[in-house]
Structure formats: C-alpha cells, structure tokens
Amino acid sequence: MSTLLTMDHLSRRFGGLLALDDVSVALKEGEIIGLIGPNGAGKTTFVNVVTGVLKPTSGTINFSGRQIEGLRPDLVARAGIARTFQIVQPFPRMTVRENVAAAALFAGGVPTREEASRDADLHLAFCGLTREADTLASALTLAGRKRLELAKSLASKPKLLLLDEVNAGLNAAEIDNALRLIAEIAAKGITVLLIEHLMKVVSRSCSRLLVLHQGRLVADGPTAEVMQDEGVIEAYLGKRFARLQKEITP
Template identity: 80%
Template sequence: MTSLLVLDKVSKMFGGLLALDNVSVALQQGEVIGLIGPNGAGKTTFVNVVTGVLKPSSGSIVFAGRRIDGLRPDRVARAGIARTFQIVQPFPHLTVRENIAAAALFAGGSPTRAEAGRMADIHLAFCGLTREADKLAGSLTLAGRKRLELAKSLASRPKLLLLDEVNAGLNAAEVDDALRLIAEIAAKGITVLLIEHLMKVVSRSCSRIMVLHQGRLIADGPTADVLKDELVIEAYLGRRYAANQMGAGI
C-alpha cells in the first residue's frame, strides 16, 4: 500500500535549537493517529512543516505521491492537507455559513460562490451548525467555534486533517460529540492526525500513537503498545498514569 504522507529524515533547526530531529513517519489513508508529547516536544513544529508554514532544514515530505516540502501553505492546502488551530479565530464579523463558504472557495477549490455555499451547507449539517448558520461567528460559544473550525477545514476537501487540541476547553459531553465527528470523518477515508493532551481522548479515538520528545520520535505504534512503552512512560505519561491503565486492563 502506498502511504498518503511520508516524512523522511525531517529535521528543523531554529538557530541552535533542533526542534525536529531526523523524524521519519508514514501515514495511511483512513487512519486516526494520535500525536502526543510534552510541551516543547516539537508537535507544533511537526504540523507547521507538514502544512508549509515552515520549511524543513533537511529531509523530505511526500504527500499523495508528490513532494511538498517547500510549497507555500495555500499550495499545501490545495493539495489536500487541512488543519485546525488550538486558538480558534474565525472571521468574527462574517456569518458561520460565510466562514465555511470562504474556506470552500479559497482552499477547497469550489469554482463559484454558489458551489461554495452548497458545500458550506453540507458541512454545517455534518458539524451540527445548521441552526447557527446565519449567526455571526464571533457570537458562538467555544464549542461552537471549535465545530466551525472543523467545518471550515472539511470544506477545503482534505485527504489529511490535522486537528490541534480540538478538544481543549470542552466539557465531557462536548468531547464525546467531537470524538463521534472524528470517527465519522475517518469513516469517509480522511486520514486524521490528532494532536492532543487528553490521554482519554487519544486512547479512545486513535488506533496508533506517535510520541515526540525533544524533537525526536521516540515511539510509533498501536495505541495499547505505546501506552506501555517505558520510554513514553518516563518522558510523558508518568508512572501513575501507567499504573492506572494497567488497573483498567488497557
């Protein structure tokens, strides 16, 4: 099987700081993968080099058979990679529908405003925002803005969706709703990379976990195996979490 995304020995330097250190990974279509690690581990840098915000200092990135490292972010988005942001910033003075239509028009390749509006309606319904369609985006709750961010990213027609702390600040019921949406997105064949601190979210939604620590990929494998990995426990999870997982039979 040909991998959807392949990073081969990717490194990123900021002055004397090695933010990514020789990272090699491959993602397959339809996977839901967790990306975890302590603050400063390199998770945001990873996302930024994949999406074209940053150019790798070395190594290569191939997406859908095409080398993309060095492409501008808009070109990467048009190629089929979308992302959400931890700090959600919609266009506050546009309606919810207009925000999604703008993503469809400028990133999703919709040829006309009418088509962009049709795509917006589809993603409004999928993300449970139809009743809020004509509200100003700035009036939404945090959970509503998170759903809007997801709908905007889907309107760009991604093959790969990078979700950065999509559950941050949500209550338990809202997290459950978000996990349901993520599962439905993956069922459409879209690969999802979930950058997340909530381990209950990762363990419930991801079949595979990648772990970054000080810019290095220290683990990559099935969720159950990674959560018992000694390096991961020492670097990130801690002994108490590992003991609780064992007690729960995970």
C-alpha cells in the same frame, strides 16, 4: 491501506534549537493517528512543517505521490492537507456560513460563491451547525467555534486532516460529540492526525500513536502498546512519576 504521507529524516532547526530531529514516519489512508508529547516536544513544529507554515531544515515530505516540503501553505491546502488551530480564530464579522464558504472558495477549489455557499451548508449540517449558519461567528460558544473550525477544514476537501487540540476546553459531552465526528470523518476515507494531550481521548479514538520528545520520534505503534511503554511514560510524566506508576501497576 495505502500510504498517503511519508516524512523522511525531517529536521527543523531554530538557531541552536533542534525542534524536529530526524523524524521519519508514514501515515496511511483512513487512519486516525494520535500525536502526543510533553510541552516543547515539537508537535506544533511538526504540524507547521507538514502544512507549509515552516520549511524543513532538511528531509523530505511526500504526499499522495508528490514532494511538498517547502510549498506555500495555500498550495499545501490545495494539495489536500487541512488543519485546525488550537486557538480558534474565525472571521468574527462574517456569518458561520460565510466562514465555511470562504474555505471552500480559497482552499477547496469551488468555482463560485453560490456553489461555495451550498457546499458550506453541507459541512455545517455534518458538524451540527445548521441552526447557526446565519449567526455571526463571534457569537458562537467555544464548542461551536471548534465545530466551525472543523467545518472550515472539511470545506477544503482534505485527504489529510490535522486536528490541533480540537478538544481543549470542551466538557465531557462536547468531547464525545467531537470524537463521533472524527470517527465519521475517518470513515469517509480522510486520514486524521489528532494532536492531543488528553490520554483518554487518544485511547478512545486512535488506533495508532506517535510520541515526540525533544524533537525526536520516540514511539510509533498501536495505541495500547505505546501507552504502556516505560520510555513514553517517563517522557510524559517524568522519572519520579513513572517510577510511582510502575510501583502501583499490578
């Protein structure tokens, strides 16, 4: 697999707070990578810097052979990076189809409304929302809004898809469906970065795991190995719980 995105010595400072601290990482085409870390670790800042919402204080981002650090979010999206949001906020007075068609028009480069509508129907079918295509987005359940967010991101024709807590608030069956969709997306050659707090989700879906702690990348490797790393366990659970886990592990 060839490298799709490279971050070199990336930092982001907010006054005296170093939210990202000299992070270097490379993502390869078609990978499903998990990004985990305790609250305040820098996960959201990581995503916002990659997608152009925030400019890095220092460092570079190379995406598909092009330097993109500092580009506006719309230009980053057109370059091939899409994201979902943990708090899903579709256009409530537009139909489900219109929401996805808007993404196809403004981020996916589709030239006409008619073509965007046809494109939207393909993504809605993939995400299991065909029956809801003419429904107002505001009428969807939480699981439906999550699938709509995914369909919108796919309509932008991404090479890299950043999924921010896409499983938050879903039940077990809904999580299973979401993981199936994520696997099918990766099978299309799209690189997926899954920002997640449910360890059972990353263990099932991600072949590789990145761990942020206090803005620094403290682990990067195969998921099973990273999840057994004592430093990762301590960062996630605290010293006391890490010690207890070690005591009860055979």
